[in-house]
Amino acid sequence: MDSYSKKGYRLFFRIRPLFKSLLRIHVEGIDNIPEKGGCIIASNHRSHLDPFVLNTVSPRPILFMAKRELFGIPLLGWIIKKAGAIPVNRNKRDINALKKSIELLKSGECVGIFPEGTRAKPKSFRKPQSGVGLLVSRTDVPVIPVRIEGTDDIFPVGSKFPKLFRSRIYVKIGKPLYFEEKEDYKSISEKIMESIKSL
Structure with missing residues (x-):
């Protein structure tokens, strides 16, 4: 995609150990993320920090x-x-966003999505939307379930600035999930969300 900056990511990857240390991030299961090929990272969502944390690890x-x-x-x-x-x-239902995501996945990129659609309340989960199920059925790529804990303590909903050193952040990455083509979007989304909760 035109706006994607590979140079920017290379720079970020060099300095991210600093962010990992500053945010006190503990991660498990990092080997479950494929080194190459299209895949979906599906995580719970409670803070604006979540995308940043996941790219940090x-x-x-x-x-x-x-x-x-x-x-x-x-x-x-x-x-x-x-x-x-x-x-x-x-x-x-944003068809253009779904088309772009499908295009990226089929070209071998790793796309991140929060099945809940928006941030959940502290220590809780929301019901998943069907978007992630649609992506899975249209691309046949593995889904990597991820559970994040602690970001809502550091940067909760309603806060203007993160409160560093208030809590540790735990990221647990599960084994890749695969689904049959005949499964409906809602069923796929619900199974993914249950996998996230179980981590």
């Missing part, structure tokens, strides 16, 4: 689906655009 760039409103925020909008984020209109 991932061995490869994760291109996240992000709500369109974030692209209008000065500096942040520029950063997520250069990070290859895919803008999503949450007020309707």
Whole structure:
């Protein structure tokens, strides 16, 4: 994609050990993320920190689906655009965002998605939306379930700035999931969410 900055990711990957130390991130199961080939990273979502944390621990760039409103925020909008984020209109079923995600997955990229659609309350989960199920059925790529704990303590919903050193962040990455083509979107999404919860 035109806005994706590989040079920016190379720079970020050099300095991310600093962020990992600063945020006190503990990660398990990193080997479960394929080194190459299209795959979906599906994680629970409780904080704006989540995409940043996942890219800090991932061995490869994760291109996240992000709500369109974030692209209008000065500096942040520029950063997520250069990070290859895919803008999503949450007020309707965004066909363009799904098409772009499918295109990226089929070209071998790693796409990140939060099945819940938006941030959940602290220590809780929301019901998954069917978008991730649609992506799986259209691309036949593995889904890597991920559970994050602690980001909602550091940067909870409603906070303007993160509260560093308040908590550790734990990231647990599960084994790749594969699904039959005949399964419906909702069923796939629910199974993925249950896998995330069980980690």
